[in-house]
Amino acid sequence: MQKDFISIADLSGDQIRGLIDRAIADKARFRSGKLPASLSGRTLAMIFEKPSLRTRVSFEVAMTHLGGHAIYLAPADIGMGSREPVIDVARVLGRMCDGVMARTFAHETVRQLALYSPVPVINALSDLLHPCQAMADLMTAQEHFETLDGKTLLFVGDGNNVARSLAVACAKVGMKFILACPDGYQLSEDFVASVRNEGAPDCCTITSDAKSAAAQSNILYTDTWVSMGQEDEKQQRIRDFENFKIDSELLAAAPDDAIVMHCLPAYRDLEITDDIFEAHAETIMNEAENRLHFQRTLLHTLIAGGGIG
Ligand code: CP
Numbered sequence: 001m002q003k004d005f006i007s008i009a010d011l012s013g014d015q016i017r018g019l020i021d022r023a024i025a026d027k028a029r030f031r032s033g034k035l036p037a038s039l040s041g042r043t044l045a046m047i048f049e050k051p052s053l054r055t056r057v058s059f060e061v062a063m064t065h066l067g068g069h070a071i072y073l074a075p076a077d078i079g080m081g082s083r084e085p086v087i088d089v090a091r092v093l094g095r096m097c098d099g100v101m102a103r104t105f106a107h108e109t110v111r112q113l114a115l116y117s118p119v120p121v122i123n124a125l126s127d128l129l130h131p132c133q134a135m136a137d138l139m140t141a142q143e144h145f146e147t148l149d150g151k152t153l154l155f156v157g158d159g160n161n162v163a164r165s166l167a168v169a170c171a172k173v174g175m176k177f178i179l180a181c182p183d184g185y186q187l188s189e190d191f192v193a194s195v196r197n198e199g200a201p202d203c204c205t206i207t208s209d210a211k212s213a214a215a216q217s218n219i220l221y222t223d224t225w226v227s228m229g230q231e232d233e234k235q236q237r238i239r240d241f242e243n244f245k246i247d248s249e250l251l252a253a254a255p256d257d258a259i260v261m262h263c264l265p266a267y268r269d270l271e272i273t274d275d276i277f278e279a280h281a282e283t284i285m286n287e288a289e290n291r292l293h294f295q296r297t298l299l300h301t302l303i304a305g306g307g308i309g
């Protein structure tokens with residue numbers, strides 16, 4: 001049993017598929033009013049070192065749907081690592097709460113929380129990974145295509161936290177992941193090698209030719225060029241990524257039934273043009289909504305179910 005949800009690399013393909021199938025089934029049960037309040041009287045502590053709209057709201061609403069409660073802890077409130085060490089935060093929260101969700105800069109911080117916490121810890125984005133996002137994304141793709149098998153996801157942009165989590169998730173469920181990015185923003189060779197170990201040798205590739213990659217892709221995905229914490233590099237990144245955006249020219253190179261995805265927040269006319277965003281807003285908003293549905297199933301599995309089996 002997996003106590004925590006820190007990285008998709010910790011899960012098997014069957015566990016990923018199982019969680020996605022369960023989240024899709026729970027979404028239908030929720031909509032028909034038949035999802036039990038399995039976390040009644042339980043509390044989730046939510047630690048945020050960075051801003052958030054979707055993650056904060058979706059976790060808090062998910063706890064409400066399950067009959068539980070969530071507490072928002074802002075960086076200034078708890079001073080994790082400054083007012084007191086991570087190990088003490090983990091142990092104290094473990095004495096009072098039933099689960100912890102953390103959005104951190106250093107990936108090591110969320111890892112340490114999981115190590116010292118007696119209760120489940122969920123990675124709600126670190127500089128390295130964004131596993132909840134990738135799971136909600138694959139859930140959205142599965143709802144759309146009915147299967148993930150053999151599908152190709154093209155990530156146009158930075159080899160960042162979202163890209164890493166998607167790359168691993170795709171490999172584990174039999175999809176292909178392509179990153180189209182400028183020089184200097186690729187995923188590391190070690191990381192790519194570790195992803196290829198999880199799937200077919202061609203399950204993870206990197207290119208600077210976004211158009212050719214689009215021609216063989218079912219999903220065109222993008223994220224901001226400037227992740228939280230990289231604000232000082234904004235002007236340089238805007239120059240570097242100019243030719244790596246989702247626009248009508250790139251979409252024209254893709255198959256007619258390709259879908260466009262974005263984890264949000266989106267910066268119009270930088271990584272995605274306004275017209276393409278609006279034309280695909282329905283899928284993008286389904287993707288945002290699925291953060292709620294996936295995480296509600298994850299919270300139930302970890303807190304009421306005792307872990308990911
Ligand atoms: N996609 C996502 O994690 O959004 P927030 O940063 O608003 O939580």
Ligand code: NVA
Pocket residue numbers: 125130160161162223224226227228263264265
């Ligand atoms: N890569 C982005 C994702 C935001 C949800 C960031 O880390 O800021």
